[in-house]
Amino acid sequence: MNTLEQDLEKLVYERPDTLVETTTHYCPGCTHGVAHRLIAEVIEEMGLRDRTIGVASVGCSVFAYNYFDFDFVQAPHGRAPAMATGVKRTLPDRVVLTYQGDGDLASIGMGEIVHAAARGENITVVFLNNANYGMTGGQMAPTTLPGQKTSTSPSGRDVETAGFPIRASELLSTLDGASYVVRRSLHDPKSIRLAKKALRTAFEVQIRGLGFSMVELLSICPTNWGMTPVDSLHWLESNMLPYYPVGDYKINPIVAEIKI
C-alpha cells in the first residue's frame, strides 16, 4: 500500500462490535440481517451493551442470539413478551427487547403481545413482518395479504375461508399502555434509515420508563416468496406498503418530546 492509497482510505462503514462476526444462517437477501444490524448499531451507539437482555422467539430468528454480543434468552413460540416481562420485572434497570416474527407475534403469541402492551410493560418489541411463516417454509401467516400465495394458501389467501390479515401496529396502538408503536419498512436505504431512528426512539422510550414500545419492520422473504431479493423489495413496496402503511400509530405525548 503506497502513501497515496493510505490517504484515500477512510473507513465509513463497519460492523458494530455488538454484532458478532459469524456466518449468517439467514437466506441470501433476507432483511433479518438488516434488522439485526440496526439493533446492534443502536445498542452500541446508546452504550447499552452491558445491560441489554434480548429475548429471541421461534421462527427464523430463533437463532437471533447467535448474532448479538449481549445476553439473550430464547422463548417458546409466541411467548417472548411474557418472558421479557419476567426478565424486566425481576431486573427493572436492564434494557429488555424481544425480536419476533409475524407468525410468532400476531398468531400464536397474540395474547402475550396484547397484554404486554396493555400492561405498559417497559420493554421494546422488534416485530418483523414478512407476510408468511419463514422458518417452516412459507405458510400463510396472520399477515399474509388477501390473494397472496403461500404453501397453505396455494390458490392465494381466500378471505372468505382464511379471513383477513391482522394489522398488529394499528391494533396495539389502541391500548393505553402502549407508548410508542410505529411501522417502518426495510425495502430501501431511506426507509432503513428511518427504521433505525425508530428503533433508537423505542429504546429511549424504555430507558425513560415510558412503557411499551414496538417497531414493526416490513420485511422480505425471497426464498419463500419465490422471488429474487430485488423483486421481493419491489413486491413489498407495491403490495405490502398499501396494506401496511408505514407511520406512527401511537406516540405518547412525552415520547414526542424525545429528540434524537
Added chain:
Amino acid sequence: MARELLKGNVAIAEAAIRAGLTSYFGYPITPQTELLEYLSARMPEEGRAFVQAESELGAINMVYGAACTGARVMTSSSSPGISLMLEGLSYIAGTEVPMVLVDVMRGGPGLGNIAPAQSDYNQIVHGGGHGDYHVIALAPANVQEAIDMTVLAFDLAEKYRSIAVVLIDGSLGQMMEPAELPPFKPLATQFPEWAVRGAEGGRERRFLSSIYLSPPEEEKANLRMLRRWKDVEANEIRYKEYFMEDAKYVVTGFGSSGRVALSAVRAARAEGIPVGLLRPITVSPFPYKVYEELSKKVDGMLVVEMNTGQMLEDVLKAAQGRTPVEFYGRVGGIVPLPDEILTEIHRLVEEKPAVGGHPRDRWMDRMIKMN
C-alpha cells in the same frame, strides 16, 4: 416464632416470601387463588415483583424469563391451569433453570370441579410436558409441612437447577391449621455463572435456551439432565413412617390420602391390627427402594389415593408381586373417610388377597357394587 392459624394457600405464599421469593407470576384458579391474592399484596410490600398474568401460558413464561436471571421465582395454579403451563415447564426443564411450582389439585379431567383430588399425580410425576425430563415433587399432608416443603423446594430447585413442585390438593390449600412460619431469608446477592442478567463490566455474553439443533448436542444435554436426576434420586428421597416397627401390613398414600389413612391406621392399631403407614414426601423421586424392601417383609399393602390408582402403579413396580397389594381410591373430588379405609384394612387382613390380578380391577368391582 409462634404458631398461628394459617390457611394452606396463604401459608405457602408467606413461606415463599420468607424463603427469598423475588418474582411471582400467577393467574386466578380455584382452589389456588388465595395464593395469588395474598402475594398481590405482600410482594409489592416487600418491593418484589408480582404480575397477574393474562393466562397460565403468560404466567409460566414470565416465570421462565425471571428464572433465567437466577432469582428465586414461583408460580401456582390448579389442575387445568397446570395443563396450560406444561409447555413452559418443558422449556424451563430443557433450559435447566430452577423454579418452584405450587399445584393445588382439583377434580378432573377437563373443567372437572373445584373439590380436592390427586388425579394429577401422573401429570407431575410421570410427565406432563414433552421431552425427557423429571421434576422434584414434594407432597405435604398438613399446613406445617406445606410451609417447610415450600422452603425446601426453593433450595432443591436451585441445588439441582430443576423444577420443584409442591403438590397438594384443594383441601390442604383451603384448610386452616396452626403452623409456624420460617424466619426471613435475605434475598440473594450472588447469582450463578449461568444467570442472564446483562453482560455487566464487559463480561462475555450468556444465553439460555432449550434448543439443541444438533442431535449429538441434544443427547449430551439429555444425559446431563439425567445425571443430575440420578443425584436427586440418590440424595433427596424423603418419606414418613408411622407405626412401622412391627407392622405386618402397610397402608400408603401421599398428601391428604396419607393423612386420612393415618387416622384409619390408628383406629386399626387400637383394634390390635399390626398395621403401619408409609407416606412418601417426595413422590418424585419416588421411594421405590423403600417399597421394594417393605414388599419383602410385609403380608400386604394398601394404597390409598384420591384418583383411580396412579401412585399404585409405582408401588406395584416396586413390590414386584412379592406381597399382595390392594387399592382404595375416591375420585372426582371426594376425600375418603377414615372409616372407609379402616374397612379396607380389615379386608386386607381378613381376605388375604392373592398376588395375581390387578388391584385396580378388584377395587372397580367393589366400587361398581357400591354405586
